[in-house]
Amino acid sequence: MSIPSRPSTGERRPRAMVIDAAWRGLGPGPRALSGPGGAPLTRTVKLIVLPLIVRPALRPELAADFLDAREAERLDALIRESGAVLEATARWFTLLKKTRRALGIVAGNPQDLYFQRCFELATEHGAPGPGADAVARAVLEDVVDASGGRTVAALKEHLADASRRARLDAELAAAWDEREAVPGAADAGLAAEVLDACGAEEADSPAFAAMVRAGHGGLLGRALWSAHPADVWDRADIPPHLGLTAHRVPPRPEVGRGASTATLPAPFDRTLFERLFTVLQASTHREQLPTVPELVRREAARSCAPLGLHDESLRVTVVLGGRLAVGLDPLGAGTSVAGSTAAHRIVNSRWRREASVLRARRMTVSPSPDPDGGVLNALAQDLRTPWAAYMRRLWVRLHGRDVRDAALPDAASAWGVLDGVARSVMMDHRARVRTALRTLSSAAEPAAEPRSA
Structure with missing residues (x-):
């Protein structure tokens, strides 16, 4: 069913408002990419809508914070025309999360790690069909391999060694005293x-x-x-x-043993583990990071x-x-x-x-x-x-x-x-x-x- 475009007005409109209205007009299809109120998630806008649909680098007229009527209609149309692929993206994301749980993967934020992969899958395959489970498993394994061991689990294992912890604590004390x-x-x-x-x-x-x-x-x-x-x-x-x-x-700063996003202290009060936990959780391209031992060494000095x-x-x-x-x-x-x-x-x-x-x-x-x-x-x-x-x-x-x-x-x-x-x-x-x-x-x-x- 085609969705009618928004009527134009002579007023300039915030780009975020145009995106929100167009997204809600898509209906329940992309629900897995939406918040409780039906608006697109912040990461949906950041990782999918702007770079993969709007593409401001190719459409600089849509890069501004406020759009005139013509530009707003163009942005609205781009999002609505992408309704089918966005619905397929949401279904792939749901499948990848289910497969992730089955494989026992806990490292990283699923939205950061999989949103763009799911859009690629939706563009190439449409909605998940026969054989989708195998595709989802392969994507997850590829993401894990690409991280090169740069995971929260690897960080926890690295800092579990008692002698290494003692050495790091001494380095932190010496650097702090200087x-x-x-x-x-x-x-x-x-x-x-x-x-x-x-x-x-x-x-x-x-x-x-x-x-x-x-x-x-x-x-x-x-x-x-x-x-x-x-x-x-x-x-x-x-x-x-x-x-x-x-x-x-x-x-x-202390070395630390664990971290939780719900209880992170203020930035200057975080342990070495907590500082690197936030980096690893938020990283979409972990292969670009140093290895865990090097991350720890640099963070000890940085902290x-x-x-x-x-x-x-x-x-x-x-x-x-x-x-x-x-x-x-x-x-x-x-x-x-x-x-x-x-x-x-x-x-x-x-x-x-x-x-x-x-x-x-x-x-x-x-x-x-x-x-x-x-x-x-x-x-x-x-x-x-x-x-x-x-x-x-x-x-x-x-x-x-x-x-x-x-x-x-x-x-x-x-x-x-x-x-x-x-x-x-x-x-x-x-x-x-x-x-x-x-x-x-x-x-x-x-x-x-x-x-x-």
Whole structure:
């Protein structure tokens, strides 16, 4: 059955909204690639819709955040035309997860590992048919072989050796004792200059290179090691480490024995195992990583480096991210005096247009009883301290780049990471608000029904 295209309007529409509407129009077919509310999963958009269907590199007119009517119709059509292959992709993904469980494979995130493989299978074979079980098993074995032993299980086995653990612990202690704590701060003027150039057609600034040459990222990291750092962010109401540690001074990293995504501590408080666990879990191309012994050796040194990073361009991006984070003001409360650059205006204006933010703003101004035990109020509170989630996600992303030796060569590439993290945090908050509202709605429905005699 053909699905009619959306009527056009003269207004520019957010690309994410166009994708969401087109996806919902596909119906229940790609349910395995969707969230509980029917919208595409974040990884579905990131790994399938954008790179494999929209292909912005070939269609640069669809790469913008906001699309005019013609571009929105083109994007809508591309997704709807891909409905059959997306439904087949979802069915392959369901089969691969079932086969994965049968084989006892637990390493890695199935979405990261299999989404694009499933799209390839759907394009080549259509929906799973006769012989699909054998194909699924072969794909899973190929993914495992491609990892070259770079798995969480291999990491756990490597760190289980008592003598190796003792040696690593001694190396961590020695490296930690050699640190130099300096209660200084990076140049706020240079950071503001870089952030003010963001969003322009040529989002570049020589100030970024100047900050890298002068080691401003390392300076911030050493300042955070000091028990009494200087006024790093020109704000007394937030911790200088911006939630990257739960302690006043980051503790010495331990070796560790295990990790769970549900209980990961703040980035600077993670063990060696926890740092590498997140890298291995998120990696879609593990063959590009060093071997597990080399990963461990490098991470031992990295964990004792300023900001837990080796590359200075990535450290400087932490400085820029901190400056951006302390000026984030989704609720438009006007409490921050730091959000005066172009980067702040871009991110804050985008955030304030969010329906979930508008609801949180109303709750802040005129709070009402929360029937879900405070869930909505907690989500509103997240918007009062947006720097915490932002910095945590930024550090994880930069850490992944550092492990892969993927430096940021200029301000434009740094802005791409900073802006991408802001979008990711915003989309995550939107999803959590929707989940909370669905929970409240479903809980209220039985209460409205009349009781039976």
